[in-house]
Amino acid sequence: MTEPTSPGPLDRWYEAAGVRGGVRRIFHAEAERGHVFFPEHLVPHLDHPEVRALAPERIRELTIRHLYQFLHSTTHLETRVVNGAAEPVANGRSGMDFPSALRMDAFKVYCDEGYHALYSLDLADQIARVTGIPVPKVDYGGFVTALEAAGRALLPGDPVLAGQLQAVVFETLITAVLNEVPQDPTVVSTVRDLMRDHAKDEGRHHRFFSAFFLELWARLNRSRRIAAGRALPAMIRAALEWDLAPVHGSLRLAGLGEEQARAVLADCYAGEAVTARIQAVSRATVRLCAQVGAFELPGVAEAFAAQGIDEPGER
Numbered sequence: 001m002t003e004p005t006s007p008g009p010l011d012r013w014y015e016a017a018g019v020r021g022g023v024r025r026i027f028h029a030e031a032e033r034g035h036v037f038f039p040e041h042l043v044p045h046l047d048h049p050e051v052r053a054l055a056p057e058r059i060r061e062l063t064i065r066h067l068y069q070f071l072h073s074t075t076h077l078e079t080r081v082v083n084g085a086a087e088p089v090a091n092g093r094s095g096m097d098f099p100s101a102l103r104m105d106a107f108k109v110y111c112d113e114g115y116h117a118l119y120s121l122d123l124a125d126q127i128a129r130v131t132g133i134p135v136p137k138v139d140y141g142g143f144v145t146a147l148e149a150a151g152r153a154l155l156p157g158d159p160v161l162a163g164q165l166q167a168v169v170f171e172t173l174i175t176a177v178l179n180e181v182p183q184d185p186t187v188v189s190t191v192r193d194l195m196r197d198h199a200k201d202e203g204r205h206h207r208f209f210s211a212f213f214l215e216l217w218a219r220l221n222r223s224r225r226i227a228a229g230r231a232l233p234a235m236i237r238a239a240l241e242w243d244l245a246p247v248h249g250s251l252r253l254a255g256l257g258e259e260q261a262r263a264v265l266a267d268c269y270a271g272e273a274v275t276a277r278i279q280a281v282s283r284a285t286v287r288l289c290a291q292v293g294a295f296e297l298p299g300v301a302e303a304f305a306a307q308g309i310d311e312p313g314e315r
């Protein structure tokens with residue numbers, strides 16, 4: 001096992017982590033004047049003719065509900081997917097032996113994600129109270145339930161490994177939203193501040209999980225490596241799939257009929273654009289798979305190709 005030689009991404013956690021020194025972000029009604037709640041180009045359905053034909057007030061509500069979906073699904077992802085994987089590592093019950101420094105790092109991630117979940121829920125709640133636009137009563141964790149089912153199907157009998165890989169995939173995908181929103185002057189400042197806070201922690205998590213993946217891989221025997229390598233591309237795709245049930249509900253609340261809502265989903269959330277996005281966002285994760293030699297294992301390159309994800313050299 002390699003001993004860490006360079007400074008670890010969470011070495012300065014006590015000084016740098018949002019949960020250690022951050023401020024609570026407070027939303028004020030005046031902050032929203034002339035601003036949007038989410039960058040409009042990152043809300044796929046806003047560009048659809050059926051949606052563009054709606055009154056400006058309905059479009060504003062759709063954008064607010066898109067932010068709610070982002071914030072609420074973040075709480076599920078952080079506490080169920082990432083912390084679901086961090087906890088067994090931290091408590092030494094993953095079936096693999098990790099050094100105590102790495103176990104403490106896993107607890108640092110655990111604290112960060114719990115805090116991210118708290119402030120995401122807090123901001124959605126504040127915005128709902130100030131704007132009077134309620135958070136719809138839908139399941140924002142449907143996405144996580146689907147991921148868990150995919151993990152069980154892809155790695156039957158190895159739920160711990162499935163959970164670890166899903167967390168690595170999530171934490172190493174480039175989160176365009178977290179990086180883009182803080183730079184976007186059209187967006188409400190409280191939303192930008194919160195996403196900036198989150199992006200800072202996630203930059204460290206990205207580095208931690210990249211290093212963790214190498215440690216994890218080193219502890220797998222050949223048959224688990226093959227199973228993992230074949231499961232990873234489907235996990236990448238599953239992690240980037242949209243949860244359409246809340247989008248559908250939001251479109252109906254905006255006044256679209258059932259058929260119109262379904263047509264918007266079909267037009268905006270499928271096809272070429274989805275695969276192009278998956279390629280772009282998964283680049284770092286795929287490079288990591290190449291780094292450990294996953295593509296040389298039987299069936300792995302084929303599994304990536306089947307999901308429409310190219311090997312790094314082919315991009």
Ligand SMILES: [Fe+2]
Nearest residue numbers: 078113116202
């Ligand atoms: Fe997070």
Ligand SMILES: [Fe+2]
Nearest residue numbers: 082171202205
């Ligand atoms: Fe994270």
